[in-house]
Amino acid sequence: MLTITQATYDAIVAHARRDHPDEACGIVAGPEGSDRPERVIEMINAAGSPTFYEFDSTELLELYKEMWARDEEPVIVYHSHTATEAYPSVTDVKLASEPGAHYVLVSTREHGNDEGPVEFRSYRIVDGEITEEEIRVVETLSSTES
Known part of the structure; x- marks a missing residue:
């Protein structure tokens, strides 16, 4: 199960709406090993496409360096x-x-x-296998939630 805050949910949806008709993309980083999505990082879709996204390789490398320095990892892509x-x-x-x-x-x-409902879903993708998971939206993440 993915547990995220309402603020994180809202930030991802706002980014998706803002970039429409192109695909939006980004990462939500969290403390290494915690499974706690805490910091939303909007990325540039280098493809600039309505049907494809691609992280800018330079921007992505800089983000990974920053996450390593902060002991973070990508919790959500x-x-x-x-x-x-x-x-x-x-x-x-x-x-x-x-x-x-x-x-x-x-x-x-x-x-x-425009405002209106969006379809918001989460998956685990390992070795080409797609598994949909439940999403729980909370106001704040407690120190025991992951």
């Missing part, structure tokens, strides 16, 4: 789908290189940049 459901594509599965991460997808296909 997120991106949006602008015209399809929030389910990992074949390409998404191939790009899933963090076996411990939660892969969050947000579909903005119904309302685009």
